[in-house]
Amino acid sequence: MTSRILFILEGKKPDNSYARLLQEKMAENVVIQQYHTDIYALYSELKKDEYFDTVSMIAERDASFEYDESDFSQIYLFFDLDAQHDGYEAEALDKFRELLAFFDNETDKGKLLISYPMVEAFDYFSPNFLPNTSENKLQVFLYQHGDEKFKTKVTRFRKKNQSAGNLSLKVDYFVLINFALLDEEDIFNQIIDGTTMLERQIQEVASKKRVYIVSGYAQFIVGYFGSKYFDDILKKYDYQKMIVDVKEAN
Structure with missing residues (x-):
């Protein structure tokens, strides 16, 4: 089975270009998937069902994403502090604490990597x-x-x-x-x-x-x-x- 790494991005053009730059430098097969909403929405859905995995959630939202959990050995999520329009308020920062605690393992739900401010x-x-x-x-x-x-x-x-x-x-x-x-x-x-x-x-x-x-x-x-x-x-x-x-x- 081919070992793949999944990059989940916010869906912005610069983000995609940076990810593709890394993709060219890596030996593994990297799949880049854009997620066109903030990461807290993804987290909220996954939290509802502990048995629902990140890859299945992406596939459910995007019919063109023809992969399942077994296709990936690692998952990385690249999001911005400014992804939350109120990202500088205490409530939003508390959300990021939750997100980092939840997305803390690239071999499970995925590992969240935040850019500051974007x-x-x-x-x-x-x-x-x-x-x-x-x-x-x-x-x-x-x-x-x-x-x-x-x-x-x-x-x-x-x-x-x-x-x-x-x-x-x-x-x-x-x-x-x-x-x-x-x-x-x-x-x-x-x-x-x-x-x-x-x-x-x-x-x-x-x-x-x-x-x-x-x-x-x-x-x-x-x-x-x-x-x-x-x-x-x-x-x-x-x-x-x-x-x-x-x-x-x-």
């Missing part, structure tokens, strides 16, 4: 954000909710930063962000998990209605390729001497 975070990148030999700073950015729309900000940013398309450096950057956002009491030298990341973001939302710009796709890459991949990136940038420089996105 999938376009993957394009808010410049090689200048990475630590270098002269100034060992990692630049980490915050997006202020209620500011200029994030999509607009990213579009304008990309016009000024044509080199933002370097996939390898981009992954390095978002992996380093995941590491940089670990609290001191967390185990040193590990990738931040989805729940810890959410709680870290909630601290910023509660105080200033803002979030760290973080890509769910980078979280997937590290989880997929494993801890050695993560460790190699940390060593490459001499993480023990790395200075984290946090600033507002402009």
Whole structure:
């Protein structure tokens, strides 16, 4: 039987292009399926019946999706914080806690990977954000909710930063962000998990209605390729001497 991985996306054009980029880099057969509603609707349906699986739910909604649960070894769900139009309110954030607890296993219901504030975070990148030999700073950015729309900000940013398309450096950057956002009491030298990341973001939302710009796709890459991949990136940038420089996105 062919081993397949299922990517479930929100159904937006940028999301699809990022997923296809990953699809080209992976040995396994990746099936990309768009889910044209927010993830909480999927969760609500699955929660009604503990024996109903994610793949069957997708197939029930889309007749062209001709797969069953046995066709996939892993399931990943890529969604945005902004998928909830009230994503910065306490009630919506509590929902994401539920979602991460429910979608916590790629070999069962699926593993949820959240982009903050949205999938376009993957394009808010410049090689200048990475630590270098002269100034060992990692630049980490915050997006202020209620500011200029994030999509607009990213579009304008990309016009000024044509080199933002370097996939390898981009992954390095978002992996380093995941590491940089670990609290001191967390185990040193590990990738931040989805729940810890959410709680870290909630601290910023509660105080200033803002979030760290973080890509769910980078979280997937590290989880997929494993801890050695993560460790190699940390060593490459001499993480023990790395200075984290946090600033507002402009």
